[in-house]
Amino acid sequence: MGFHDSPNGIACDAVPLARLAEAEGTPLHVYAAGIVRHRFRAFDAAFKTNPHAVHYALKANSTLGVLRLLHSLGSAVDANSGGEIDVALRAGFTPSQIIFTGVGKRAEELTKAVSLGLRAINAESAGELDRIDAIAAAHGRTAAVALRVNPDIDVMSHPHISTGTRRNKFGVALSEAPAICREAAARRGLRLVGIHVHIGSQIVKVDPLRRAAATAVELARMLTSQGIPIEHVDVGGGVGISYDGTAGLDLAEYAAALLGELKGSGLALVLEPGRFIVGPAGVLVSRVVDVKSYPDGRTFVVLDAGMTECLRPALYGARHRVSPVATHVGTPSAVDVVGPVCESSDSFGADHRLPPLKVDDLVAILDTGAYGASMASNYNRRPIAAEVLVEDGTWTLIRRRQTVEAMLAQEV
Ligand code: LLP
Numbered sequence: 001m002g003f004h005d006s007p008n009g010i011a012c013d014a015v016p017l018a019r020l021a022e023a024e025g026t027p028l029h030v031y032a033a034g035i036v037r038h039r040f041r042a043f044d045a046a047f048k049t050n051p052h053a054v055h056y057a058l059k060a061n062s063t064l065g066v067l068r069l070l071h072s073l074g075s076a077v078d079a080n081s082g083g084e085i086d087v088a089l090r091a092g093f094t095p096s097q098i099i100f101t102g103v104g105k106r107a108e109e110l111t112k113a114v115s116l117g118l119r120a121i122n123a124e125s126a127g128e129l130d131r132i133d134a135i136a137a138a139h140g141r142t143a144a145v146a147l148r149v150n151p152d153i154d155v156m157s158h159p160h161i162s163t164g165t166r167r168n169k170f171g172v173a174l175s176e177a178p179a180i181c182r183e184a185a186a187r188r189g190l191r192l193v194g195i196h197v198h199i200g201s202q203i204v205k206v207d208p209l210r211r212a213a214a215t216a217v218e219l220a221r222m223l224t225s226q227g228i229p230i231e232h233v234d235v236g237g238g239v240g241i242s243y244d245g246t247a248g249l250d251l252a253e254y255a256a257a258l259l260g261e262l263k264g265s266g267l268a269l270v271l272e273p274g275r276f277i278v279g280p281a282g283v284l285v286s287r288v289v290d291v292k293s294y295p296d297g298r299t300f301v302v303l304d305a306g307m308t309e310c311l312r313p314a315l316y317g318a319r320h321r322v323s324p325v326a327t328h329v330g331t332p333s334a335v336d337v338v339g340p341v342c343e344s345s346d347s348f349g350a351d352h353r354l355p356p357l358k359v360d361d362l363v364a365i366l367d368t369g370a371y372g373a374s375m376a377s378n379y380n381r382r383p384i385a386a387e388v389l390v391e392d393g394t395w396t397l398i399r400r401r402q403t404v405e406a407m408l409a410q411e412v
Helices: 017-024 033-046 064-072 082-090 107-116 126-138 174-185 206-225 251-262 275-281 312-316 404-408
Strands: 003-006 009-012 028-032 052-057 076-079 098-100 120-123 143-150 190-196 232-234 268-271 282-293 299-303 322-324 333-338 347-354 362-365 386-391 394-399
Touching: 009 017, 017 028, 017 282, 017 362, 017 386, 028 033, 028 275, 028 394, 033 052, 033 064, 033 251, 033 275, 033 386, 064 082, 064 386, 064 394, 076 082, 082 098, 082 107, 098 107, 107 120, 107 126, 120 126, 120 190, 120 232, 126 143, 126 174, 126 190, 143 174, 143 206, 174 190, 174 206, 190 206, 206 232, 206 251, 275 282, 299 347, 312 347, 322 347
Parallel strands: 028 386, 052 076, 052 268, 076 098, 098 120, 120 143, 143 190, 190 232, 232 268, 299 333
Antiparallel strands: 003 009, 028 282, 282 299, 282 362, 322 362, 333 347, 386 394
16 A cells, blocks of 8 residues: 555556656656545544544645545545635535634635534634624524634744744634633624634644643633533644654554543544645655756756645755655765756755666655645746546546646636
């Protein structure tokens, strides 16, 4: 299952990546359905002793083919925009399977969420609760809401993907949360069902995640004891994966920590994992378009994939492993692997130890299933890459490569 070596180089579920590249071109996102299935089931099973729901974070990868697979597995979703709500509905999710989070929700997005009757809107401020209440009243509805609290916990992840400290724009201060909740519980248009926390992404230590969950549970318990019955705590996402081949955060340890905090509370648990489910399920297959060495010995391997297909290195200094697709012989040496975009930050990093590569060779950039395709752009007028989902020795094209006509379709 998944990615493995074969006589024809790296393969995905017995389909050589080289064959996929030939059939669909490069750059190409390749997803292993078996890995998504396995990781979703393992994640879900880890919490089976407590009522819970896994609301997969759509922002990690919301290509319809991937979403339909997650839907078939029994996942629910966390949407971050009206667009993500629409995509989830098209993939077959019902409103009761959708939670709506987002630091800046437009009036029409809130109206859509209220009219659909989503499982919960995770509200980010007292003002937003007012607006949801007004919209609900105008539509004769009651909106299920959760309040996002900012527990002021530093997760020591990259500053761009840390969200749970006072310096960040997300949620309300913990000290103000009880009063805001009491006010919300008194509103006719609102039904306060949950407390939400999400402190960041690619978190590789359990303790900050445990502390954030503990904060939410404590607040929920206090409100319940004061006659404001809270149904669930939503602990967000953030579970990190390994990008360098070492062991990542231990799922069993994470689950045990959360379940420990919930014990005896009677609260249901909502989880919003993104990266954990799909990150290791994807690779980005790319062709070498140039190789050059400077007199000082530095060698650049230039790929046909770059920040337009995988923004993470440029935006967060993230490091993804790069692997030649064919079984190469030759002594590895340290090279810079770079993209074709006119930005110096368009680089997969220096000192990748790779065997000698030449133009037209294929490489795979690993662990790009999360925040790869979903963060793509047309910068430098590069068409959005194709995506394939591989299962049982065969593949399905789930996104065609964008044409120039499609890229220009909205321009007048
Ligand atoms: N829930 C909320 C409210 C979120 O904001 C996020 C991610 C998640 C769940 C899912 O987090 P995960 O389980 O995937 O860590 N583009 C960045 C990551 C940004 C994450 C934003 N929020 C990256 O490529 O590292």
